[in-house]
Amino acid sequence: MQDVPSLVAAAREGRPRAVARLISLVEGASPQLREVMAALAPLTGGAYVVGLTGSPGVGKSTTTSALVGAFRRQGRRVGVLAVDPSSPFSGGALLGDRVRMSDHASDPGVYIRSMATRGHLGGLARAAPQAVRVLDAAGCDVVLVETVGVGQSEVEIASQADTSVVLLAPGMGDGIQAAKAGILEIGDVYVVNKADREGADATARELNHMLGLGEARGPGDWRPPVVRTVAARGEGIDEVVEALEKHRAWMEGRGVLAARRRARAAREVETLAVMALRERIGDLGGDRRLDALADRIVSGDLDPYGAADFLVEALADG
Amino acid sequence: MQDVPSLVAAAREGRPRAVARLISLVEGASPQLREVMAALAPLTGGAYVVGLTGSPGVGKSTTTSALVGAFRRQGRRVGVLAVDPSSPFSGGALLGDRVRMSDHASDPGVYIRSMATRGHLGGLARAAPQAVRVLDAAGCDVVLVETVGVGQSEVEIASQADTSVVLLAPGMGDGIQAAKAGILEIGDVYVVNKADREGADATARELNHMLGLGEARGPGDWRPPVVRTVAARGEGIDEVVEALEKHRAWMEGRGVLAARRRARAAREVETLAVMALRERIGDLGGDRRLDALADRIVSGDLDPYGAADFLVEALADG
Numbered sequence: 001m002q003d004v005p006s007l008v009a010a011a012r013e014g015r016p017r018a019v020a021r022l023i024s025l026v027e028g029a030s031p032q033l034r035e036v037m038a039a040l041a042p043l044t045g046g047a048y049v050v051g052l053t054g055s056p057g058v059g060k061s062t063t064t065s066a067l068v069g070a071f072r073r074q075g076r077r078v079g080v081l082a083v084d085p086s087s088p089f090s091g092g093a094l095l096g097d098r099v100r101m102s103d104h105a106s107d108p109g110v111y112i113r114s115m116a117t118r119g120h121l122g123g124l125a126r127a128a129p130q131a132v133r134v135l136d137a138a139g140c141d142v143v144l145v146e147t148v149g150v151g152q153s154e155v156e157i158a159s160q161a162d163t164s165v166v167l168l169a170p171g172m173g174d175g176i177q178a179a180k181a182g183i184l185e186i187g188d189v190y191v192v193n194k195a196d197r198e199g200a201d202a203t204a205r206e207l208n209h210m211l212g213l214g215e216a217r218g219p220g221d222w223r224p225p226v227v228r229t230v231a232a233r234g235e236g237i238d239e240v241v242e243a244l245e246k247h248r249a250w251m252e253g254r255g256v257l258a259a260r261r262r263a264r265a266a267r268e269v270e271t272l273a274v275m276a277l278r279e280r281i282g283d284l285g286g287d288r289r290l291d292a293l294a295d296r297i298v299s300g301d302l303d304p305y306g307a308a309d310f311l312v313e314a315l316a317d318g
Numbered sequence: 319m320q321d322v323p324s325l326v327a328a329a330r331e332g333r334p335r336a337v338a339r340l341i342s343l344v345e346g347a348s349p350q351l352r353e354v355m356a357a358l359a360p361l362t363g364g365a366y367v368v369g370l371t372g373s374p375g376v377g378k379s380t381t382t383s384a385l386v387g388a389f390r391r392q393g394r395r396v397g398v399l400a401v402d403p404s405s406p407f408s409g410g411a412l413l414g415d416r417v418r419m420s421d422h423a424s425d426p427g428v429y430i431r432s433m434a435t436r437g438h439l440g441g442l443a444r445a446a447p448q449a450v451r452v453l454d455a456a457g458c459d460v461v462l463v464e465t466v467g468v469g470q471s472e473v474e475i476a477s478q479a480d481t482s483v484v485l486l487a488p489g490m491g492d493g494i495q496a497a498k499a500g501i502l503e504i505g506d507v508y509v510v511n512k513a514d515r516e517g518a519d520a521t522a523r524e525l526n527h528m529l530g531l532g533e534a535r536g537p538g539d540w541r542p543p544v545v546r547t548v549a550a551r552g553e554g555i556d557e558v559v560e561a562l563e564k565h566r567a568w569m570e571g572r573g574v575l576a577a578r579r580r581a582r583a584a585r586e587v588e589t590l591a592v593m594a595l596r597e598r599i600g601d602l603g604g605d606r607r608l609d610a611l612a613d614r615i616v617s618g619d620l621d622p623y624g625a626a627d628f629l630v631e632a633l634a635d636g
Contacts (some may be wrong), residue, residue, distance in 0.1 A: 037621035045618055056374065129622070258616065265615035265622065266608050270596070272626035277595045278588070280630075290584050297583035298576065300363055303355035304447070304583065308590035312598075 026130035043137035051161030058169040063231040079135030170199035195228035344448035361455035369479030376487040381549040397453030397461040488517035513546035
């Protein structure tokens, strides 16, 4: 295997195998993880990160594929990170290898990577931003992060993008679902896909109505647009790209992009610090102390909050 | 509002409003949270907790409803906790109130509660076990925890049950999905619902095959059964109940039930301790230190892992 500086150099030249290897290194807890992250740091910040989320069946993969095509026609290099168990792309997560997206498989300007959602709670929240960093450092102009909008961690990942796109489709009761899942709070751009189907008008109208119910906006504030698409036929995709460009320009003009990136970095650091502390708790308990506390909870002698207090005190004492 | 001891006493008598109030208190960060948890501790441990998980569309709610009916015919008190944005039960999460499940709405021996999946990452992982504790303390003999098997946090919640049931349906490509989501590792009982549909045999066969691929089992080990149901017509439900009883008896005979509950308690304590530490990080940063680190990451001067090291050190120093 190559050393980290060579891998990073090869990734900068757009070599897909080097990019794949780097993502594998940051996904797992490899010994080179820290070396990779340190090497990537000065190379990041160039990519525009777009999150796409929506329930299974709304056409996320088709929309992502159409967006890749649109960005490629502009000559931009595109990375795709698919974090979605229902996505056809994510077969690759199972195989642990690069996935083929038929329209773009042979295009060297497109890099597609999928991540499985299995594993530790919080594992994805840690790994996804690092994978985005690799794609960013590898020279992608745009990174699309596709997630299924069901689990909270997926919504969290999408909300860490520069711009978040929420996809809906007519007739799925998505209006109510949207309110429930809190996605009305995370979208910068809303897409009603399959807009040739019955109910598209109602869905778009309901969505616009609900978006209008939010707190009053000032004159320069961002009002999330609702774009209609038929992604399978490429309809409305240029309008989505336009909405993304507008949002990016708005963010840049108002200092919002830098603020979002700072907030994203702060959350990343917080997540990693909490994970380090969690490991420390594991070391601490050993897990004699933790086991003893668990026994007391099972016997009804202590409640979990009381037990957690004991554990935190033990940590503070060293 | 009533004081905590009165609420707990009323919940023990099976008063639904008292149970609802207690769950609301443990869901949120109410000032009475710790008092409630301490009061519940000695009353818990009597309920058999069954997790049900599966992708949207496999018939989780129908199966849950049929299981409630079966347990009620045995004269047992049943609690249902629905953590599923796609569940008809979870309308209640939006309304923040008790939900009606038409067949069982007027049955005082059934308590149904839904939880929204919105909110903080990890919020559900914290709140769901506490809600189960309330139902347990309120005298439920069986608590069914229904989750959608997509997000990791939901899978994590299901895997914290005494017995985990994984539901599949024919023709949904669930076999592959199962492997991907890691659900082959979490099920104690597998249910192929909608077994009157084409492909049910193939799904059950594939599942049995994949379950057989796992590590070799010893003579006394548990081999997860695959039960076929048509929950909408009540078919196969008695067999599911029988499989649950067998699993419970097996666990009790081998000391597995006590071990699982200890492990569950340990994870609960760990989660709460990590959350307390996370709050402490927030206090620490204030968030000047965290903001400064985030700035350095955005400028490419530092990577997130290096920043997390700084933060953890700052915490250790007090």
